[in-house]
Amino acid sequence: MAERVALIDYGAGNLHSVHNALKAAGAASIAVTDDPAVVRAADRIVLPGVGAFAACMGGLSALPGMIDALEARVLGDKVPFLGICVGMQLLADRGLEHGTQQGLGWIGGEVRPMEATATIKVPHMGWNDVAPVAGAPLIEPGEAYFLHSYHFVAADGADVAAVTDHGSPVTAAVARGNILGVQFHPEKSQAYGLGLLRRFLDWTLP
Amino acid sequence: MSVRVRVIPCLDVANGRVVKGVNFVDLKDAGDPVEQARAYDAAGADELCFLDISASHEARGTIIDVVRRTAEVCFMPVTVGGGVRSPEDARALLLAGADKVAINSAAVARPALVGDIAERFGSQCVVASIDARRRTDGEGWEIFTHGGRKATGIDAIEHALNLTRLGAGELLVTSMDRDGTRDGYDLELIRTIADQVDIPVVASGGVGHIGHLVDGVTQGHASAVLAASIFHFGEATIADAHRALAAAGLPARSH
Numbered sequence: 264m265a266e267r268v269a270l271i272d273y274g275a276g277n278l279h280s281v282h283n284a285l286k287a288a289g290a291a292s293i294a295v296t297d298d299p300a301v302v303r304a305a306d307r308i309v310l311p312g313v314g315a316f317a318a319c320m321g322g323l324s325a326l327p328g329m330i331d332a333l334e335a336r337v338l339g340d341k342v343p344f345l346g347i348c349v350g351m352q353l354l355a356d357r358g359l360e361h362g363t364q365q366g367l368g369w370i371g372g373e374v375r376p377m378e379a380t381a382t383i384k385v386p387h388m389g390w391n392d393v394a395p396v397a398g399a400p401l402i403e404p405g406e407a408y409f410l411h412s413y414h415f416v417a418a419d420g421a422d423v424a425a426v427t428d429h430g431s432p433v434t435a436a437v438a439r440g441n442i443l444g445v446q447f448h449p450e451k452s453q454a455y456g457l458g459l460l461r462r463f464l465d466w467t468l469p
Numbered sequence: 470m471s472v473r474v475r476v477i478p479c480l481d482v483a484n485g486r487v488v489k490g491v492n493f494v495d496l497k498d499a500g501d502p503v504e505q506a507r508a509y510d511a512a513g514a515d516e517l518c519f520l521d522i523s524a525s526h527e528a529r530g531t532i533i534d535v536v537r538r539t540a541e542v543c544f545m546p547v548t549v550g551g552g553v554r555s556p557e558d559a560r561a562l563l564l565a566g567a568d569k570v571a572i573n574s575a576a577v578a579r580p581a582l583v584g585d586i587a588e589r590f591g592s593q594c595v596v597a598s599i600d601a602r603r604r605t606d607g608e609g610w611e612i613f614t615h616g617g618r619k620a621t622g623i624d625a626i627e628h629a630l631n632l633t634r635l636g637a638g639e640l641l642v643t644s645m646d647r648d649g650t651r652d653g654y655d656l657e658l659i660r661t662i663a664d665q666v667d668i669p670v671v672a673s674g675g676v677g678h679i680g681h682l683v684d685g686v687t688q689g690h691a692s693a694v695l696a697a698s699i700f701h702f703g704e705a706t707i708a709d710a711h712r713a714l715a716a717a718g719l720p721a722r723s724h
Binding site: 315318390448 | 470471472473474475510513515516537540541542544545546564565566568590591592593594638639667668669692693722723
């Protein structure tokens, strides 16, 4: 039986693009779902996200039982998890967008605004380097498409899996065990992005 | 390296078919938009822009279908402009697979629309698109609508700054004096805006050769460069553009 990939539908916008990209990367069975029961039976879980941290966290919290199901399956059963863009930022303890909002708190840290300067534009928009740290899971060095105004500042540097540069180092990915979050958009990063999704679909944990 | 200068081919679409005006109002059919989008995706375009220039409201639905079909086969960011008049219009395009929507005439009539869409879907997906002409007395630029035919009296720089304050995530600045001329961007217009805003500016209108793209960044201070005919008619490839930018010492994607 084909593996079941749950793609969480909580009104966060880029769902169809992620769905199309997972299909192109070879996912055989993708459930686009807002049903906690489907999440509890999933073999892999993808949390997309665009827009504001608070709106996304609000959308996720508004699905009865969804956060509990995610925590049971990801933190408890340790199935492979991928968060994309705001779906990655939600892993933090809190976001500082429009006041302070609680995040999932799976990976310690804060999501803070990026500072524009005379030469650094915000949003950080476009293709930039992805430089994995030694031992980072799934991430290969390359160029990916970023589109964000806030960035993940990890409490423990050991959770940072890759960095990019936008005036100063910016977290491009965080990882801990079976959890991977990427700030960039693999679904919009052509061959590099599809490669990452393919590796995620093949990810087997020790 | 830092964030790359984006090279963005723009496809004008009417009634679901690609067209490109050599002089903006003279249109020439150049094929199926999804096929062209695939070709640009394969060629390593950094983003793609669809501009819907369908005349009638009924024909507007065709762009949704183009975007949906493109998103199934292309894995690059897509901006869609033309006829976006409400948050509902923006939503339909975003759901179909657009990453950003460009708002032009409707933001001239009601600038607050930019804020309405940014609030619902995030600033990152709102491109404020500005069509400007140099004033005849040479003092600054004025906003034009209706494909550059209708003057509004609105100062282009003030309008750009206002839409930025209201929550635009990016500005697409087109010189209607230069559009279709192949004489190069209006670099003073682009630079005047780019130097006053924190958000990225896309230079548009007038590219005749690859060197103009480089000028858009080195002299116009743009973060991204948009062009149509030089790419559509095969005079230059995306890789040529990236190589020229890199040769000028600018960050560009490798091939």
